[in-house]
Amino acid sequence: MNQPYPSSLLESAVNEFAKLPGIGRKTALRFVLHLLRQDDSHVESFTNAILTLKKEIKYCSSCHNISDSEICNICSDLSRDPSVVCVVENIKDVMAIENTSQYKGQYHVLGGIISPIDGIGPSDVEISSLIDRVKTKNVKEVVLALNATMEGDTTNFYIYRKLEPLHTKVSIIARGVSIGNEIEYTDEVTLGRSILNRTPFDESYKL
């Protein structure tokens, strides 16, 4: 539907909202008209929250999780075991695993996974910082918790090869996660079980 916008200001706001993932122009218009009906203070707190986040957000220097400070809440939590490091793709995966309350170690957020088809190689994700961390921080176990996809598996094997010379225990969350599914959308019981039942990783491993 070719929308004849009555205002160019309206149109440019709709265009901006329509850039959000999964949002078309009709839904974008609904959002914009919703904001137009709100008080100025409401709209300002909306845009301020976004701008402040974008300007002041930090990434934990240890695990690369999103954080308000130099070291994130999880890495600075003394009740957690720093010798176990769970490798995840992104912060949504951290949140999903935290939500199960089954894991008391730390994380390492790769910020992506190896995907040759998308031009993402090992140097584009936080793998070398993971290896450094294992070398220097007395990490006893690395738990691989990437999506059960081709790319996840490629990344698992790459990390495994890099860690092999260090003789660190490498485990992988149990494939209670259905093949082809993503961590973020797995129900918490299955996900929690898959962390408890992590199994040793070696060359015989297949999806």
Add this chain to the structure above:
Amino acid sequence: MNQPYPSSLLESAVNEFAKLPGIGRKTALRFVLHLLRQDDSHVESFTNAILTLKKEIKYCSSCHNISDSEICNICSDLSRDPSVVCVVENIKDVMAIENTSQYKGQYHVLGGIISPIDGIGPSDVEISSLIDRVKTKNVKEVVLALNATMEGDTTNFYIYRKLEPLHTKVSIIARGVSIGNEIEYTDEVTLGRSILNRTPFDESYKL
């Protein structure tokens, strides 16, 4: 799902997005993480578009449609007939009707409809300005194009009573079987109305 946000900045941005209509916290998080991945300039143009719209948007002083100027594009378009005024609830209805390219008169945007259950009375919507406009601007026909709901009908009748002393022609958009719909599945009120309001048929008739 109780999300343990790793950052309070992240959480407050998610909270703001979750206030948008139809958006839950998971989708809000997806939007926020999307914006975090964008350049600063992209995020600024997003928030600027919203703030500029909110600050500079005007409502046409004649029809109350959203506009960049004092008088909207439609009201200032000399090729349109100012003696025919179509009454709609909101600007999305203007856009929907404009999109049909079938209407060449002007509009009057009520900004709501009478809904006693929601505490919206005649003085909360732009009805008195409509009556003034009909009195002073030589309006020959008022076309009622409100939703075919209880509230729409209440508002139609209220406007009709107010216009009665002025002897202005009042019409209402046809209600009947939607194009493409099957008789069998049309509700009986609509079907009954479509029989009472049957229109002459001849060779020139097209869907």
